[in-house]
């Protein structure tokens with residue numbers, strides 16, 4: 294792999310909470326312009342991994358490099374500079390209920406970049422257009438929108454500052470299969486138009502297949518398989534097979550506690 298093209302590089306990342314080891318030595322690289330999906334069961338550490346890359350959690354050991362720059366333990370000013378490269382679509386959308394749709398999308402440009410409100414509104418309406426929402430929607434409040442429209446607004450907000458790296462946390466959760474596919478198509482289009490690098494976490498294999506070039510599977514704190522999305526059906530890995538086919542029987546044991 295050409296180091297000059299590596300956008301995100303994790304080596305030996307470890308994170309525990311008390312005695313519980315959640316990440317137990319994670320190594321992964323994402324090239325510039327690539328889209329990686331991380332799959333794994335509930336509680337396997339996908340969100341913790343994303344938070345370690347974003348700098349919201351600090352790993353006990355290991356390295357997280359963005360564009361070759363070590364980000365574990367950097368100071369606040371450097372962290373803020375690195376964070377400017379990131380856009381994020383949060384699970385559940387996380388829109389501000391008290392702000393109009395355009396204000397939600399314009400929030401980053403105004404707050405982080407100091408763009409004046411009229412210009413930020415122009416940007417917001419353009420980004421809403423990019424996700425298929427007409428300008429009138431900009432005047433509404435999030436509560437007035439369907440779940441699918443809220444996801445589109447969240448996507449418009451994630452791309453508003455034209456980030457180099459976008460994180461998608463369960464982007465299709467709660468959507469019907471058709472709307473999920475619309476959102477998948479929009480994710481692919483937006484990421485491609487920006488030339489961005491993407492990391493997503495999802496349980497939705499249809500979404501994973503559509504939005505990623507590569508897949509990494511996390512199990513018991515380790516990435517047990519990584520490969521091209523097109524090769525996932527031929528992984529010959531019993532854990533991956535069980536997960537992608539959603540079988541209860543197999544080597545992955547779910548913790549089911551009797552009440």
Ligand SMILES: Nc1ncnc2c1ncn2[C@@H]1O[C@H](COP(=O)(O)OP(=O)(O)OP(=O)(O)O)[C@@H](O)[C@H]1O
Pocket residue numbers: 310315333334335336337338339340341342
């Ligand atoms: N701040 C925290 N303090 C203590 N434990 C935590 C914290 N954050 C996460 N954990 C634990 O780490 C483990 C992994 O959690 P994580 O949220 O990363 O799972 P996930 O793979 O994203 O799951 P899901 O698919 O259900 O969202 C869980 O056991 C969780 O309880």
